[in-house]
Amino acid sequence: MSELKVKPLKPRGPSAAPASAGVVTERGPDEIDQAELRAEHQERQQHLHASIEGLERETLLNMLSQMVLIRRFEEKAAEAYTLGKIGGFCHLYIGQEAVAVGSIAALRPDDYVMTSYRDHGHALARGTSPDEVMAELFGKAGGCSAGKGGSMHLFDRDNHFLGGHAIVGGQIPLATGVAFAAKYKGTDQVSCVYFGEAAVNQGVFHESLNMAQLWKLPCIYICENNQYGMGTALKRAMSLSDVSQKACAYGMASEFVDGMDVLAVYEATRRAAARARKESQPSLIEVRTYRFMGHSMSDPGNYRTRAEIEKYQERDPVKVFIESLKQKQIVDDATIKEIEDRVRAQVEHAIKFADSSPEPAPEELHTHIYANPIK
Template identity: 50%
Template structure:
């Protein structure tokens, strides 16, 4: 089987996507056991977006997204144990147990949320890109949002400004076809969401989000354009979530046949087939990866279970910026 990507890339994709899948499956199980409380939006089915992204960007690039953030956070390098601890609300979590499922964050990994306000991160993503442009770096900001957020006024105002100032930002709509329980068809006459870019003279494209290969190629093109000071790009990455909008959503608005149709395109199975067809790993080596991921997820649960709760003294910390804190940090 001919492919423009090599063995190492496919093995990386397989291991990363399997970690995201198993982490989310475990999170769903723990939610049912009431170990995890509050809101919880799983990324199951959308893993190829995160995997294709990571092989196309640089370590210093920025990511900002909405509340379905577990997969992108782990992909960007936040350890699974810190993510699980955050779901538990423990002090060792990536936001000290204060953010929960919707608000993962890591300055070190340049992952700037996890945002609960629909579409609110779109303007923030452009702001981060403006800071990079102002400081004359080569870093690109990848701003993710869902198909529901594409209906927000924030998107249009931000698109206009981003194109006007030629900001190094890639806007990515993870179109999983449902804004909570409302299909795209019921909210807009424009079903090809990427065409919204046309009104702003911004390059836009539609991408198969069930394919790591196609995601990688599209993001690589957009990232190169931004680094070469060619301005923003809008990518509509068509993907699918196998579960409901959140853990409280039974997803009765979809047929079983529709869900099964997308599962037949499962990106993990696709990548694994490519690996086996090319004899890039033996059955024993694949099983070793599976066991490694199983242990990593179990260790993340153990870490969360054994971690302390935040101390009451932390309640008012990290809320307001210290007046003496410099506004620009090197």
């Protein structure tokens, strides 16, 4: 297991010392030096190479397939949106695939996953059928939320996917409650929650992490720091923009992870899951990532330069992972083609399924308001 991605923090609580110490970066996340990014990229590839060796081929291929599925699914969703088949807000996950895939691969099927409105990737990584996700985006009865939730509210009870939540930070106390319930019932399940870095500015982030550490709840808080809260750059919105350091305020363990490296995310989540399961301790993981598309489909993205986006695209998590797997001779071009073909068929099927799924019946307007309706 590489030690590269653990960033030790100076002021931290007694329980928070990471198992291993690694590279300390004094630079804040605000100043992006592109030459340095490239140099880091080299280091990170070495890390990927090292990590690959410790994993089964099947595990690696599953992760790759999921990342490719999310990428192609989102591309197709963007297309369907421009065709008017998807309405409302639609937040794509392109560029961030390594976060959901790497972290969810480190969880058990009976653990719980909850996220924000940028939720397509998490649902797919959790095993929700692409057919049902696409049908939900299309507002159809066959959708995973019966057409009532839409893009921002995907739910899948069977796969322990507890939803996309559309008020920034709203899912953070909910997931804390799920962890509370796991501890209350004496199971060793873990609750894993995702949120953007902008959610960290909400009061409820603080409220939740305080309770989680106070009561030692088995919760993993994963901050997907894509560096922009809609159109506002992190440095314009956060006084201390090193998110992982915020854990110090609660004496909580924290890590800083490269979100373009699926295996770094996987390893950090495995450490956090073990801490949650064995010691009933929460963790905060800051995953530095980047979204290649706008905040939502209606965002032209004028607040970022083309050059900035291209630099991050050099480190495209799907591309980087494929390159590393090839170099380590885990996959060849034929395997990649096989995966791409299979995913293309899956996504085509999802579109067909969503197209042909009926609209919700008019009477569905008034169902599911109460579990126990009176009169």
